[in-house]
Amino acid sequence: MRHIGFLGLAAACGLAAAVAGCGEVWNDPYPAADGGKNILYSTFVARPKHLDPALSYASDEAVFTQQVYEPALQYHYLKRPYQLVPLTAAEMPRVSTHAGYSEYEIHIRPGILYQPHPAFARNAKGDFLYQSLSPGQIAALASPYALPGRGTRELTADDYIYEIKRLAHPRLASPIYGLMSQYIVGLPELAARLKRANAEMSAEGRGDEWLDLRKYPLAGVERVDAHTFRIRLKGRYPQFAYWLAMPFFAPVPWEVDRFFAQPGMAQKNFTLDWWPVGTGPYMLTENNPNLRMVLERNPNFRGEPYPSDGAPGDRQAGLLADAGKPMPFIDRVVYSREKESIPYWNKFLQGYYDTSGISSDNFDQAVRVSVEGQAALTPQMRSLGIRLRTAVAPSVFYIGFNWLDPVVGNAGGGEAAERARKLRQAISIAVDMEEFLSIFANGRGLVAQGPIPSGIFGYRAGKAGINPVTHVWRDGAARRRPLADARRLLAEAGYPGGRDAHSGQPLVLYLDTVTRGPGDQARFDWWRKQLAKLSIQLEVRATDWNRFQDKVRKGSEQMFFLGWNADYPDPENFMFLLDGAQSRALHHGENAANYDNPRYDALFERMRDMPDSPERQRLIDAMVSIARNDAPWIWGYFPKDYLLFHGWLSNVKPNDMARNDVKYLRLDPVRRAVLRREWNRPVVWPLAIGLALLVALLVPAFVGYRRRERMAARPAA
């Protein structure tokens, strides 16, 4: 028996020695053949819902769509504040204003080609090869790219016009149709005609057939020539230029729409919503949103040059080293789905992902924040050659007071409204957002002094930018006002010591918020504690997203916690959140607090359509001052993005407005392969110990079994 034990142990040790000597990496999640290739490895958390440019509105979908689709404009990769520059357009749109309308003329650069795709493939006679496939042929395909033929064609103005018409398509339900129908001349009429046509097709049993949008003119969009088109808008809407940089206004060729409308395509999930086709630097060649999305270099891409200028400090940071060189630099991008943060973080540390964000769980491992508030990498991260970039996101999180509420809002009117204003100001002082950021966000954010985040025109930094209601400027920094000020305001509001001066009843307020689980309890306790400083009782009414939204829509909440991500980097996109005409409860707009101040609204109307200028800044200052005094929000904070990336990746600069950043990135795959091998040497001794333990358990069991089998009958006791 002893021999068996020794044999097992020896075998285990031999196995361990053998595998340890191999020098292979065992935990590489990618095929060995891809080692050392120019491939960027990244992740996605949520499965994208839509990749159709008329439907996609989420930033995690833009990660894919913006590498494939090319709107006429884009954001400059390096310059801050964000600046629009031409992408497929030869120049910035020419904007002309007329009585009652404005017009955008866009000239597309000639010679831009679509990616190779079967939808464009033609035979020698010039007929399409794959526009009349049978359901049987389609059923046999594993992907649209399984069709052997490929074709391409030049990008034309018609493709942009076709896409604008798709915004009104009755089968698509584009999320920006409602907004655009207010501006683009003729869009509602087109939607009505398309709806009728679709209903007729459905009645004839052809409800799934291709609806050829070319047959339906759109009054507000005019084709000037093959590379030029005009969009006519009702009135003035200067922010429209920003929409022209979004995939909603990217070109869609009719051939592709028709290709995917063939019977049997949808049953195989071959749709434009699933398989985008564009002129961008990459094309989506593998689409498995449950596991992996793969982008490959578009061989027809024209080779856009890397920017030659940037923001101050970019040259020193090495961000202009590739100036003027043709992009993209990376051949392939593999996005793997990682739903959980632990595997994602560990695979980043093992070198299997090139970039990573930082979750709260890993923050202390990755970053140290100095007493001055400066974030720096920990020695462990630095030893791995990891680098950090931070940027304030164009977003704001705030606690809103419902303007329609009689206690904290304006519903009481007159003296009651004035009391409510003082109450809001008192609460705004008491809620210590600096502490909130420190406890719940690892300091990743800036305390908001108004609605406009840093990096957006209209934001004021330093002493000029503080909110005098809640802060004072002392020792070169904004300091929150003392609680005594809040208590004084509370007493003036008619609640001395947190009790109603007339009834003597304690003041109880209600905060509605969305709960994500038991982990939120600490946040709720913190909020209660903040109001308890003023002896105000706070009831936190945590609910799911749907119920929360329902309350806000009906205006039945009192206080609520909410956030906003900018659509575009213009102050209008933040200031409109307080515009009375945007009241959520009254007009179904984006003003969730239902704040209404005619002075603010009048200034907003003037500011909205102005170009950035000292005059616009003056109006913004006046509006911010009104809002601060009225305090419809506790101004909350602007979150700060932390981006980690490995040393083999260069040209990394966070860009929160655009996601078409892959074409700018460069990596050193050889260095990555060397470091991956170094970091991931398998440790095999636990295998040997495990095997030895197993043998050590089995042998006595076997011996015991044999002994029992041979045991003579025991005499009865």
Add this chain to the structure above:
Amino acid sequence: MLAYILRRTLYAIPILIGVNLITFALFFVVNTPDDMARMQLGAKRVTQAEIERWKAAHGYDKPMLWNARAAGSEKLTQTVFFRKSVRLFAFDFGASEDGRNIAAEIRTRMWPSLALAIPVFVVGLALNISFALAMAFFRATYLDFWGVVLCVVMMSISTLFYIIAGQYLVAKLWDLVPISGYNTGLHAIKFLILPAAIGVASGVGAGSRWYRTLFLEEMGKDYVRTARAKGLSEGVVMFRHVLKNAMIPILTGVVVVIPLLFMGSLLMESFFGIPGLGSYTIDAIQSQDFAVVRSMVFIGSLLYILGLLLTDISYTLVDPRVRLE
């Protein structure tokens, strides 16, 4: 037996209708079609007109269960419930709320689910029975005592702990296998080793202890004493008599889950990035995709009914006294 199977199949129809109705009611108590539209369209800048457009495009613009404005049978048929549910019985699952074909998704995702679930099931069952037999064989010894202690410890630990500890030790500290991910064909093996091992380990405690109890109960019966009195070895008694007679309660718990292996593991698939049906269901619940939730509940119910039927049939195979009539 054929008549029995046919009868059970017919019983399944009202059960499936009931399950469908309950799923429908529960889902729409929590979510309205407006909520679903908002979830798909996003929270920003969505007007009521767009919500109505989405509902019309996805068939949610009709009354839920009863269309009072319609005439005749259309009062029933021109409703969300009828139009969304009836097709399920023809296994036509339609498209998810974001427009993806559900049947195509299920066909793709069932293989990763099975690739993980089958090894966990087979190895786990073999290990549990072996360990339980060993404990029963060495009953009232230190091996039995510490075996039971080990089982109690193992069954007291959360599966989540096994997952996190396994990923930390095996994949991160020792770099032996990828932490997460998946690939097709034989390339899947290196991704499945760790989740399968964790799946087996997390079930050993409860499974072995339960089977040990079953074996000990059988071992106390007269026929075992008779077998021993006849001079059969303990090994023969255990494997030929005790194991066979303990199979009925084992089959009760085991056969019913065989069809459900198809549905995948919600936790394992999420943590290990395995694109199976478990993670599909979780995603659908999170994104309020009623079409997918309804389809998965329907398939789950069908498989459960199938599992119960298979359990009944399996009784006749292991116990000749059982007759299905």
